[in-house]
Amino acid sequence: MSAVRTRIQKHTTTGVWGRAALAFRGYNQTNWGRTPELYAHAIYRPTIAKWLARAGDICSRSIGKPVDLIARLDKGDEPLLADYSEAVAIVMGVEMAQLELLEQHSGFCVSDARLAFGYSLGEVIAIAAAGLMEFDEAMSVPLTLAADCAALAEDCTMAIVFSRREKIAEDDLALICLEITSRGAGTIAISAVLSPNSYLVIGQGGAVDLLESQSRERLGKRVSIRRNPDKWPPLHTPIVRQRNVPDRASVMMETMMLVHDRPNPPVFSLTSGQANYGPLTAREILRDWADHPQRLWDAVRFVLDSDIQTVVNVGPAPNVIPATFTRLAENVAQQLGQATWQGYGTWAMASLAARRWLANLLPRDSSLLRAPLLKQVILEDWLLENAPSAPEKPATAPSFRS
Numbered sequence: 001m002s003a004v005r006t007r008i009q010k011h012t013t014t015g016v017w018g019r020a021a022l023a024f025r026g027y028n029q030t031n032w033g034r035t036p037e038l039y040a041h042a043i044y045r046p047t048i049a050k051w052l053a054r055a056g057d058i059c060s061r062s063i064g065k066p067v068d069l070i071a072r073l074d075k076g077d078e079p080l081l082a083d084y085s086e087a088v089a090i091v092m093g094v095e096m097a098q099l100e101l102l103e104q105h106s107g108f109c110v111s112d113a114r115l116a117f118g119y120s121l122g123e124v125i126a127i128a129a130a131g132l133m134e135f136d137e138a139m140s141v142p143l144t145l146a147a148d149c150a151a152l153a154e155d156c157t158m159a160i161v162f163s164r165r166e167k168i169a170e171d172d173l174a175l176i177c178l179e180i181t182s183r184g185a186g187t188i189a190i191s192a193v194l195s196p197n198s199y200l201v202i203g204q205g206g207a208v209d210l211l212e213s214q215s216r217e218r219l220g221k222r223v224s225i226r227r228n229p230d231k232w233p234p235l236h237t238p239i240v241r242q243r244n245v246p247d248r249a250s251v252m253m254e255t256m257m258l259v260h261d262r263p264n265p266p267v268f269s270l271t272s273g274q275a276n277y278g279p280l281t282a283r284e285i286l287r288d289w290a291d292h293p294q295r296l297w298d299a300v301r302f303v304l305d306s307d308i309q310t311v312v313n314v315g316p317a318p319n320v321i322p323a324t325f326t327r328l329a330e331n332v333a334q335q336l337g338q339a340t341w342q343g344y345g346t347w348a349m350a351s352l353a354a355r356r357w358l359a360n361l362l363p364r365d366s367s368l369l370r371a372p373l374l375k376q377v378i379l380e381d382w383l384l385e386n387a388p389s390a391p392e393k394p395a396t397a398p399s400f401r402s
Contacts, residue, residue, distance in 0.1 A: 033316025055093025
């Protein structure tokens with residue numbers, strides 16, 4: 001994460017919030033980020049405490065046992081997979097707190113953004129923050145089902161399938177996963193489409209071993225597979241169907257009321273690959289969210305195709321989304337033969353063959369050329385860098401929707 005942070009441009013004026021998209025992170029192995037520093041700040045502390053207390057109360061009701069997230073924060077206690085429900089509650093509570101602090105101290109509220117999107121759990125937070133559903137109801141679904149998702153993780157391996165040069169056809173990879181699954185040695189499936197040359201897969205038992213044995217022959221000699229040593233809940237794969245997670249989530253959402261017909265700002269779904277949340281689609285998208293892959297590359301292209309100038313990364317220590325935009329920006333700049341990007345000057349095209357997957361995309365996807373120009377802000381860093389030094393006068397109630 002530190003490598004990503006060094007490349008994020010710093011902004012100290014409210015001008016940064018001009019054509020902005022809000023990007024929400026999901027669950028990770030570490031979930032506090034710089035929250036202890038925000039909590040230690042006298043002015044920020046009440047907002048952080050309020051949202052952690054609220055998230056803890058919702059978590060307690062959802063899992064049927066007491067949860068004290070503030071006590072966990074005071075002890076510096078990072079929740080592990082066994083405490084997956086509490087990790088989910090931390091991420092959701094901290095992201096909502098950061099948004100309220102952003103409005104209080106910059107005047108920028110959620111509805112001022114042009115777009116919102118989120119990776120995995122982040123999508124649920126995005127629709128709550130954008131006013132489509134009440135926060136408590138949106139949060140209760142993943143919390144209620146968290147224990148089953150965590151239990152499924154014990155026999156699962158996450159891996160990244162990637163090629164440094166060639167594009168990997170999604171259908172080809174999906175077909176191999178289906179064939180391995182049909183042998184009965186364990187279910188394996190794509191969990192996320194990170195880019196045309198990189199995918200996350202999650203497999204049970206020895207399924208990842210079988211995928212690796214076939215990958216170079218069927219996907220290309222330059223394809224590699226790198227396993228993640230940690231255990232991950234197999235969300236966004238058919239594995240969760242083994243405990244009826246999608247259908248149980250769907251039943252829970254039948255009685256949920258939509259606060260508004262559509263989110264404000266629009267929310268781009270990494271489940272559907274579209275900005276199509278509405279009264280007829282919302283529950284179906286969220287049902288599919290549990291067992292369909294996360295289409296992060298679709299979100300990247302959507303942002304670059306739009307007039308978005310800045311991506312504000314919300315949450316504790318965001319990683320996947322800022323790393324993806326940063327890596328793409330570097331690849332584009334290098335592909336065009338520039339060590340640093342300084343605008344639309346003369347482009348040296350000498351290295352166009354270095355990344356064939358990207359070279360093939362650039363002629364028809366010219367919006368990818370905007371990647372080095374896209375600004376990124378890590379919201380928790382911005383809040384700490386711009387923290388007020390003295391208590392402020394009481395202000396009118398913020399318009400932030402809680």
